[in-house]
Amino acid sequence: MNIILISVIVLGVVGIFSATILYFAAQKFKVEEDARIDEIEAVLPGANCGGCGYPGCRGFADACVRSLEGKLCPVGGSAVMNKVAAILGAEVSAADPMVAVVRCQGSCEHRAKTNRYDGAKSCAIASALYAGETGCSFGCFGLGDCVGACQFGAIAMGADGLPVVDDDKCTACGACVKACPKNIIELRKKGPKSRRIYVGCVNKDKGVVTRKACSVGCIGCMKCQKECPFEAITVENNCAYIDFTKCRLCRKCVAVCPTHAIVEKNFPPKKEVSEQV
Amino acid sequence: MRTFKIGGIHPNDAKLSAGVAIEVMPLPLQVSIPVAQHIGAPATVVVAKGDKVKAGTLIAQATGFVSANVHSSVSGTVAKIDNEPDASGNRRQVVVIDVEGDEWEENVDLKGDFKRTFNLSSEEIIAKIKDAGIVGMGGATFPTHVKLMPPPGKVAEVLIINAVECEPYLTSDHALMLEHADEVLIGVQLLMRAAKVNRAMIGIENNKKDAIKLLQEKASKLIGIEICPLRMKYPQGSEKQLIDALIGRQVPSGALPIEVGAIVQNVGTAYAVYETIVKNKPLVERIVTVTGQSLAQPKNVLVRIGTPMSALIAFAGGMPENTGKVIAGGPMMGRAVVNVDAPIQKGSSGILLMPEALSERVEMDNCIRCGKCVSVCCMGLQPYLLMNLVEKKMWQEAEQEAVYDCLECGSCSFTCPAHRPLLDYIRYGKSTVMRIMRERSAKK
Numbered sequence: 242m243n244i245i246l247i248s249v250i251v252l253g254v255v256g257i258f259s260a261t262i263l264y265f266a267a268q269k270f271k272v273e274e275d276a277r278i279d280e281i282e283a284v285l286p287g288a289n290c291g292g293c294g295y296p297g298c299r300g301f302a303d304a305c306v307r308s309l310e311g312k313l314c315p316v317g318g319s320a321v322m323n324k325v326a327a328i329l330g331a332e333v334s335a336a337d338p339m340v341a342v343v344r345c346q347g348s349c350e351h352r353a354k355t356n357r358y359d360g361a362k363s364c365a366i367a368s369a370l371y372a373g374e375t376g377c378s379f380g381c382f383g384l385g386d387c388v389g390a391c392q393f394g395a396i397a398m399g400a401d402g403l404p405v406v407d408d409d410k411c412t413a414c415g416a417c418v419k420a421c422p423k424n425i426i427e428l429r430k431k432g433p434k435s436r437r438i439y440v441g442c443v444n445k446d447k448g449v450v451t452r453k454a455c456s457v458g459c460i461g462c463m464k465c466q467k468e469c470p471f472e473a474i475t476v477e478n479n480c481a482y483i484d485f486t487k488c489r490l491c492r493k494c495v496a497v498c499p500t501h502a503i504v505e506k507n508f509p510p511k512k513e514v515s516e517q518v
Numbered sequence: 519m520r521t522f523k524i525g526g527i528h529p530n531d532a533k534l535s536a537g538v539a540i541e542v543m544p545l546p547l548q549v550s551i552p553v554a555q556h557i558g559a560p561a562t563v564v565v566a567k568g569d570k571v572k573a574g575t576l577i578a579q580a581t582g583f584v585s586a587n588v589h590s591s592v593s594g595t596v597a598k599i600d601n602e603p604d605a606s607g608n609r610r611q612v613v614v615i616d617v618e619g620d621e622w623e624e625n626v627d628l629k630g631d632f633k634r635t636f637n638l639s640s641e642e643i644i645a646k647i648k649d650a651g652i653v654g655m656g657g658a659t660f661p662t663h664v665k666l667m668p669p670p671g672k673v674a675e676v677l678i679i680n681a682v683e684c685e686p687y688l689t690s691d692h693a694l695m696l697e698h699a700d701e702v703l704i705g706v707q708l709l710m711r712a713a714k715v716n717r718a719m720i721g722i723e724n725n726k727k728d729a730i731k732l733l734q735e736k737a738s739k740l741i742g743i744e745i746c747p748l749r750m751k752y753p754q755g756s757e758k759q760l761i762d763a764l765i766g767r768q769v770p771s772g773a774l775p776i777e778v779g780a781i782v783q784n785v786g787t788a789y790a791v792y793e794t795i796v797k798n799k800p801l802v803e804r805i806v807t808v809t810g811q812s813l814a815q816p817k818n819v820l821v822r823i824g825t826p827m828s829a830l831i832a833f834a835g836g837m838p839e840n841t842g843k844v845i846a847g848g849p850m851m852g853r854a855v856v857n858v859d860a861p862i863q864k865g866s867s868g869i870l871l872m873p874e875a876l877s878e879r880v881e882m883d884n885c886i887r888c889g890k891c892v893s894v895c896c897m898g899l900q901p902y903l904l905m906n907l908v909e910k911k912m913w914q915e916a917e918q919e920a921v922y923d924c925l926e927c928g929s930c931s932f933t934c935p936a937h938r939p940l941l942d943y944i945r946y947g948k949s950t951v952m953r954i955m956r957e958r959s960a961k962k
Binding site: 355356359360361363365366369370371372373376378446 | 607608609853878879
């Protein structure tokens with residue numbers, strides 16, 4: 242009986258003593274954390290995809306508390322950002338939603354195969370070995386590293402052997418951009434009603450070489466650059482590039498491109514105005 | 519008989535062109551000479567379109583320490599300087615020369631009296647080797663002059679001459695030893711003097727008995743040169759494996775052979791050194807094996823650098839109809855060629871035409887953890903594990919498993935009963951991990 246009593250008393254005293262130390266230690270070393278971080282984290286999607294550039298959703302929440310300037314959760318989009326702004330009591334700056342764009346149209350039909358690859362099914366491995374199955378050393382391998390990299394199931398291989406991005410599912414997290422060894426995929430402005438114009442080619446070879454390898458490649462003829470009223474197009478290393486911050490979607494470049502390398506997405510069919518006049 | 523200790527395989531050596539005399543390839547109509555035929559910085563072009571060049575004229579100057587000069591292999595006019603697809607289809611800078619006659623630079627002594635004594639110092643020999651643009655002829659194409667200059671504090675004890683030729687099918691080194699044994703031995707003596715060593719070992723695999731006998735006879739009169747027959751095992755021609763086989767020392771991970779006092783040079787390099795010092799001839803031609811089971815005449819050809827592979831194939835009887843793959847180099851470490859019009863380079867040891875049935879890859883199966891790849895890996899790695907790590911992009915773990923030690927010999931893929939493309943993944947992992955390591959050390 243005595244032993245039990247002694248042990249209870251000793252342990253009790255030790256417990257009270259330790260609790261007192263812990264209490265004061267907790268007071269002294271208290272970490273001040275903004276309660277809003279937890280609130281923001283709760284409204285974020287919680288995918289921890291890192292698409293925003295911060296280490297996970299909590300990292301993004303922490304950054305938002307410090308400053309909301311230029312912050313955008315690519316997965317949640319403006320809906321989530323509005324909630325975040327409400328928590329912080331600030332106005333959200335309307336950021337343009339982005340989407341991944343595959344800048345290669347070299348399907349089998351347009352880009353004749355010159356050899357057959359039977360190695361490991363990975364773009365990264367194939368690209369370290371050689372230039373590709375066609376005469377174009379810049380184009381898509383079609384082995385699907387981007388499909389594997391996408392966490393949201395937004396990319397699938399199309400019937401023509403090129404990856405197709407699902408605009409609705411794409412969150413512009415940029416994982417596919419990093420996965421593509423040929424740097425074909427780019428994040429571009431989604432545009433009003435998903436309408437956008439881009440150059441569907443990254444071939445930097447001379448025009449003659451490009452033309453021989455692929456019927457829809459950019460040959461660097463500069464026609465689009467001259468046509469563009471907004472100076473949005475630059476031709477560098479025999480390849481045109483449309484700056485999406487300057488492009489006003491007038492579609493004049495699409496009409497003049499001799500190889501149809503410039504792609505217009507989700508536009509209604511053009512009315513035949515000019516012919517009637 | 520000696521060989522290296524860990525791993526290794528015994529592929530069928532299929533030396534179809536063994537014992538076939540070296541033939542001189544007629545000059546092509548046009549050559550295209552790449553400016554980057556070596557490891558290191560590409561050379562800078564010093565000729566312009568329309569310039570007249572002779573065989574042996576410098577056309578591209580080395581840039582930086584690890585780089586090599588490039589010389590014209592023919593006489594004629596520079597037609598263009600352009601980017602053309604190489605054997606892998608990627609475009610690289612080349613100098614295209616239209617061939618006119620066969621005129622050599624004045625200081626090249628094509629006959630070359632058979633000198634055996636030289637008054638050149640080590641520095642003079644190295645300077646000449648550097649000017650001649652000599653690189654490792656075994657295929658790695660590391661500039662030779664860099665190898666001969668050990669970093670401060672390191673001393674070379676022994677020169678190892680790599681005449682192993684462990685790749686199946688290839689016979690160019692074998693043919694060279696049989697026909698130019700004296701020249702090779704003089705080249706070895708010159709390399710010994712350049713490296714300031716008094717001992718050289720020539721490692722030859724035992725399937726080249728005639729070459730071993732011939733060299734042993736000739737070397738018996740020379741001091742310090744030892745001919746070492748080696749038991750056949752792939753990849754004995756790899757630097758680290760050859761050092762282990764010959765002097766029983768292991769080169770530490772990430773270190774160079776000089777760490778254990780050895781300098782390794784290919785037998786073809788020794789011959790090129792002879793040609794440079796005695797004949798003043800820069801590296802503009804080499805012996806290439808053209809071979810294949812369906813090829814009409816497998817042969818060893820002396821060919822000028824820049825000759826299209828297709829011309830060489832035509833010279834050996836034309837491309838057989840059943841060809842599935844054209845491989846530059848041997849079947850184990852060589853690479854499939856996408857563009858047969860790509861030029862022969864300083865490091866091209868062979869062209870192999872594989873029949874379709876032999877070259878097709880077999881559908882891959884699941885790993886059954888049999889451990890065969892582990893037992894054949896000559897670097898003591900675990901290929902099956904590395905492949906899994908690379909597939910999952912677990913770079914940190916791959917680094918811990920020393921993926922950077924892989925020498926890409928392909929023994930693991932060769933032996934895998936499930937036909938898994940182990941080497942493809944490991945090679946990708948190796949390059950990625952090494953990039954990560956470089957970035958990390960750059961940050962520090």
